[in-house]
Amino acid sequence: MTNNSQEPQTAPLTAEVRTKKTVADTETSSKPQPERTIKVWDISVRLLHWMLVLGIGFLWYSGETGGNIMTWHMYVGYLMLGLVTYRVIWGFIGSKYARFGAFLTGPFVTMKYTALFLVGREKHYLSHNPLGSWMVFILLLLVLIQASTGLFATDDIFTEGPLYALIPSDIADILTRIHKLNFNILLACIGAHVFAVLIHAVFKRDKLIKAMFTGNKVTHDPHAISIKEPFIRIGITAVIAFAAIYSLLQLG
Numbered sequence: 001m002t003n004n005s006q007e008p009q010t011a012p013l014t015a016e017v018r019t020k021k022t023v024a025d026t027e028t029s030s031k032p033q034p035e036r037t038i039k040v041w042d043i044s045v046r047l048l049h050w051m052l053v054l055g056i057g058f059l060w061y062s063g064e065t066g067g068n069i070m071t072w073h074m075y076v077g078y079l080m081l082g083l084v085t086y087r088v089i090w091g092f093i094g095s096k097y098a099r100f101g102a103f104l105t106g107p108f109v110t111m112k113y114t115a116l117f118l119v120g121r122e123k124h125y126l127s128h129n130p131l132g133s134w135m136v137f138i139l140l141l142l143v144l145i146q147a148s149t150g151l152f153a154t155d156d157i158f159t160e161g162p163l164y165a166l167i168p169s170d171i172a173d174i175l176t177r178i179h180k181l182n183f184n185i186l187l188a189c190i191g192a193h194v195f196a197v198l199i200h201a202v203f204k205r206d207k208l209i210k211a212m213f214t215g216n217k218v219t220h221d222p223h224a225i226s227i228k229e230p231f232i233r234i235g236i237t238a239v240i241a242f243a244a245i246y247s248l249l250q251l252g
Contacts, residue, residue, distance in 0.1 A: 081147035
């Protein structure tokens with residue numbers, strides 16, 4: 001009799017406790033969370049970003065200047081190819097926010113983000129936002145095309161890519177034209193990228209440029225995790241990437 005009289009009271013008490021917990025969790029999540037700074041970009045992502053900036057700037061200058069500086073133009077081109085190779089590998093095995101799965105989105109998500117961005121209601125992303133992620137993808141692809149076609153390009157005077165002799169001259173001419181046209185497209189996309197960063201800096205108060213120096217971003221997300229620098233993985237990935245490029249160049 002005693003056991004039977006207690007059993008009906010157990011379920012209502014459990015349900016009441018669960019209800020109170022749910023209400024408490026809802027109230028907590030609805031409160032503004034304190035602002036805090038976490039590490040988002042590892043050292044390799046930051047170095048790669050600024051090395052690409054300097055490298056593309058030098059390629060522009062040397063390509064326009066010509067002459068003896070074209071030897072360095074090719075060396076820097078090899079470096080760019082190595083950097084892009086590293087970034088592709090790092091996009092799969094790198095730190096949390098550098099992985100492609102952390103920022104690449106589909107068209108629907110990107111269009112939704114764009115619509116919300118235009119009315120100032122977009123979601124905050126610790127990694128690249130959907131629009132930024134597509135720009136990253138496009139820029140990496142364009143740099144890859146630029147460096148790859150440069151391996152076979154020629155100016156018909158002094159300079160030939162290291163793999164020029166491996167293909168017919170008519171194919172080399174096509175790749176040379178692609179090399180020149182692609183660089184203009186790359187410059188246009190870089191201009192759009194810089195403009196977008198300035199828009200975020202001026203109107204959104206997002207310190208994207210500072211984040212690419214320090215690796216830090218500000219967030220209100222209580223669940224966001226700061227990364228640790230994966231130095232061993234960085235070193236191994238760099239060796240693999242540049243060994244691959246060195247091996248490729250030996251084919252010539």
